[in-house]
Amino acid sequence: MKQTVQMKKIQEKMKPGVITRDGFLGNDIRNLIDILVEDEAGVKRIGLTHQVIANRMMELREAGMRGLGNFISVAPHFEVQVDSVRGKLPCPFGDPGIFPKTNITVKNLNINDEITFTDLHIHLIGSHGFYEGKGSLFRLEPERLIKTLEIAPEEE
Amino acid sequence: MPVQALLIGIGAICGVSTFLAILMVIADATIANYGDVKIKINEDKEVEVTGGKPLLSSLMEQRIFIPSACGGRGSCGLCKVKVTSDAGEYLPTELPWITDEEKKDNIRLACQLKLKKDISIRIPEELFNVKEYLAEVVSLKDLTYDIKQVTLKLINPDDISFKAGQYIQFKVPEYEMTAEPVYRAYSMASHPSRKNEVELEVRLVSNGICTTYIFEHLKAGDSVTINGPYGDFFLRDTDSDIIFIAGGSGMAPIKSILNDMADRGVERNIVYFFGARSVRDLFLLEEMKELEKKLHNFTFVPALSEPQLGENWKGETGLITEVLDRHLKSGENVEAYLCGSPGMIDATKEVLIKRGVPEGLIYYDKFG
Numbered sequence: 044m045k046q047t048v049q050m051k052k053i054q055e056k057m058k059p060g061v062i063t064r065d066g067f068l069g070n071d072i073r074n075l076i077d078i079l080v081e082d083e084a085g086v087k088r089i090g091l092t093h094q095v096i097a098n099r100m101m102e103l104r105e106a107g108m109r110g111l112g113n114f115i116s117v118a119p120h121f122e123v124q125v126d127s128v129r130g131k132l133p134c135p136f137g138d139p140g141i142f143p144k145t146n147i148t149v150k151n152l153n154i155n156d157e158i159t160f161t162d163l164h165i166h167l168i169g170s171h172g173f174y175e176g177k178g179s180l181f182r183l184e185p186e187r188l189i190k191t192l193e194i195a196p197e198e199e
Numbered sequence: 200m201p202v203q204a205l206l207i208g209i210g211a212i213c214g215v216s217t218f219l220a221i222l223m224v225i226a227d228a229t230i231a232n233y234g235d236v237k238i239k240i241n242e243d244k245e246v247e248v249t250g251g252k253p254l255l256s257s258l259m260e261q262r263i264f265i266p267s268a269c270g271g272r273g274s275c276g277l278c279k280v281k282v283t284s285d286a287g288e289y290l291p292t293e294l295p296w297i298t299d300e301e302k303k304d305n306i307r308l309a310c311q312l313k314l315k316k317d318i319s320i321r322i323p324e325e326l327f328n329v330k331e332y333l334a335e336v337v338s339l340k341d342l343t344y345d346i347k348q349v350t351l352k353l354i355n356p357d358d359i360s361f362k363a364g365q366y367i368q369f370k371v372p373e374y375e376m377t378a379e380p381v382y383r384a385y386s387m388a389s390h391p392s393r394k395n396e397v398e399l400e401v402r403l404v405s406n407g408i409c410t411t412y413i414f415e416h417l418k419a420g421d422s423v424t425i426n427g428p429y430g431d432f433f434l435r436d437t438d439s440d441i442i443f444i445a446g447g448s449g450m451a452p453i454k455s456i457l458n459d460m461a462d463r464g465v466e467r468n469i470v471y472f473f474g475a476r477s478v479r480d481l482f483l484l485e486e487m488k489e490l491e492k493k494l495h496n497f498t499f500v501p502a503l504s505e506p507q508l509g510e511n512w513k514g515e516t517g518l519i520t521e522v523l524d525r526h527l528k529s530g531e532n533v534e535a536y537l538c539g540s541p542g543m544i545d546a547t548k549e550v551l552i553k554r555g556v557p558e559g560l561i562y563y564d565k566f567g
Contacts, residue, residue, distance in 0.1 A: 059378075060272060061292075062273075062274055063272070063274050064272050064274065064377065064379070064381065064408075065377075108542045109518070110476070110504065110518075110542075111446060111474060111504075111518055111519055111520065111539070111540065111542050111543035111546055111547075112446045112447055112449075112474075112539050112540030112542060112543045113446060113447065113474065113475060113476040113480065113504060114476050114505075115476070115504065115505065116505060125540065125542055126402075126404070126447075126540050127540050127541050127565075128383075128404055128407065130274065130275035130276065130277065131275070131276050131296070132274060133295035133296075140295075141276065141295050141296065143541065145541075146404060146405060148405055159405035159406065180376070180406055181406065
């Protein structure tokens, strides 16, 4: 798919050393538009939307906040920790505001898997359908995210 | 023929573009020579540096360290400096970090601001006390499954002066997770009186560049570089009763303050609430007991939010906010010091204010 000039500019901002040291793209050489389209298709195949996924991430973040920095049990079989490190990050798509470096770690005790995401991830997924490029240290594979957070299509 | 013309056209455009790009690189290296520029600091100190480089690294070359957690990439927004002379327009890379109020005050990001002419800046006086230290790792000890105690012996310079509660920046060298050195801030847990030693308590952060380095690569005998001290989280010199509240590695600055009080024989009423999830998240309990003996009016209150079956926990249970609410009857003559996650700080602050602790007497070191 053809990438717009605007999208090209955003992709430039996602390169290493512009907003974050390692960037948002990993070793993904695809155009940003292709990354977005392919992840969108994957999410649709499962019968979900980015917004539903982001809502679930936010819901678990809110539940985890009650732990005040420590892991806390969240029904039915999750443990969630919301912790922060110093610093903030802007959105590479140019949205206003900056996002605190808040790490939300969700352990799914049922399948013994654990996933960590940030406030910026929630925004990038909910507002832009962006899960980061392949090979990025912070990429969230949509399928794994959906499985670990137990996001069902009927929640839409 | 039209295809041939098109190819010639494309070739010509590429050639011109390449030529212009080379010209720009040469121009930047030669014509864009800003010579030496002067940085006037706080109107009484002046240093001369090579122009064209960012303010942050230029100051660092002069051994003046501005706090920065990202090593100058413009991704942490910490290296803010007030500029009192004309320094040109804000760069797009600065704008996300600068509020409207800060814009009015001409606050700039030192890592993004390139020095093209003489400049005047204002920085906190205490930054002149910040130095870079070469140190040796003396020991690494697991305090819990996700918190490590790192003890460093200072080599050059071999002593540090700091206020209990302050932090240093730890330099992570290039390794598999980072192609360039990065800096991360950690509170010092050590006694200020032990000037040759710096102790840190580091909590593992998932995918964290620095914590992964410390947990998986650092070993006793390694040389490391730190700089500091920084921060305004330290004990105020009053007679008020003290409440400390911390969780996880937030223990570090509080431990330093308590040991400093014991070393200096400061006698004040102190209650320290430490929040953890279960017994396996608690640490330094013996050291706290020892401090209770040294500081006669000190009580340590560890509280578990979710003690596990079989742990036989007999202490306080509940979130640290609930425990604080149960213990603190009045905030009169109280000052509070908090260290932990922003969520913990916000929630405990609310309880303290509800109990009458004036907001201005609540000091905190928020991770974030």
